[in-house]
Amino acid sequence: MIPRSHPRYESLMTRELIVEGVKKGITSIQGLIAQGRGEAFDYLIGEKSLQNALHSEKVAAAKLLLARKPVISVNGNAAALVPEELIRLSELINAPLEVNLFHRTEERVDKIIRHLRTLGARNIFTQSDALIPGLLHDRAKVDSDGIFSADVVLVPLEDGDRCKALVDMGKTVIAIDLNPLSRTAQCVTVTIVDNITRAVPHISKFAEELKGLKKEELLEMVRDYDNKNTISIAIDEIKNNLESFSTYHDS
Numbered sequence: 001m002i003p004r005s006h007p008r009y010e011s012l013m014t015r016e017l018i019v020e021g022v023k024k025g026i027t028s029i030q031g032l033i034a035q036g037r038g039e040a041f042d043y044l045i046g047e048k049s050l051q052n053a054l055h056s057e058k059v060a061a062a063k064l065l066l067a068r069k070p071v072i073s074v075n076g077n078a079a080a081l082v083p084e085e086l087i088r089l090s091e092l093i094n095a096p097l098e099v100n101l102f103h104r105t106e107e108r109v110d111k112i113i114r115h116l117r118t119l120g121a122r123n124i125f126t127q128s129d130a131l132i133p134g135l136l137h138d139r140a141k142v143d144s145d146g147i148f149s150a151d152v153v154l155v156p157l158e159d160g161d162r163c164k165a166l167v168d169m170g171k172t173v174i175a176i177d178l179n180p181l182s183r184t185a186q187c188v189t190v191t192i193v194d195n196i197t198r199a200v201p202h203i204s205k206f207a208e209e210l211k212g213l214k215k216e217e218l219l220e221m222v223r224d225y226d227n228k229n230t231i232s233i234a235i236d237e238i239k240n241n242l243e244s245f246s247t248y249h250d251s
């Protein structure tokens with residue numbers, strides 16, 4: 001058991017959730033490695049949601065509220081770390097969930113769908129009757145009524161290929177990825193450089209706050225958003241953290 005007083009309690013508990021996900025057959029073994037890379041970047045940003053991330057989370061909420069047909073993509077890591085938070089967001093913005101895996105097995109897809117349903121998810125796209133053009137791996141398999149025809153897709157952490165392919169289809173893609181250097185972060189419409197465990201609750205909080213606004217007001221909010229700028233601010237934030245860390249050790 002990890003005691004609450006442990007200085008790295010939150011991080012270790014998140015790790016436990018991923019390990020549990022693997023044991024339950026929800027998360028892939030590769031998901032452990034992805035979590036490790038995420039942890040390293042989280043360390044570099046100070047394990048908190050920085051101003052830049054909060055801004056992206058607000059823009060993401062506005063874009064999801066403006067969407068005609070939003071869909072939330074779920075992979076094995078997201079299903080293990082934030083299933084209830086994803087269900088809550090899904091209900092709040094009326095965006096169905098869709099399981100879409102890189103290391104796809106039908107068994108794991110079924111297990112994740114059952115896991116989400118057990119936790120109360122009511123709106124899940126479950127067909128894989130369409131293919132994202134230009135993708136040669138299993139992540140191309142999507143629901144024709146879901147991700148395939150969505151105008152806005154929220155993509156919690158993944159490899160970059162599908163994000164690029166979704167952008168090439170003309171979709172607005174919002175990605176949550178702690179690594180601002182990743183292909184995903186670089187190619188999507190809105191990058192949220194934050195831990196999924198903090199990002200999803202924040203998007204829900206902003207969606208609740210913005211829900212009453214008029215369409216024009218939401219459009220105004222997203223008008224000046226510049227993803228390249230977001231990424232360069234995130235990289236600067238990491239540089240600043242490293243500099244203050246080395247100063248601290250010099251003194």
Ligand code: PTJ
Binds near residue numbers: 037101182194
């Ligand atoms: O369940 P599957 O089969 O779809 O596989 C999911 C993974 C995540 C294993 C797969 O998509 C993959 O291999 O992803 P990558 O290429 O390792 O990319 C994952 C990205 O997410 C990396 O840039 C990590 O830094 C980032 N990341 C990892 N954990 C978190 C995270 N970002 C936000 N929050 C995290 N907790």
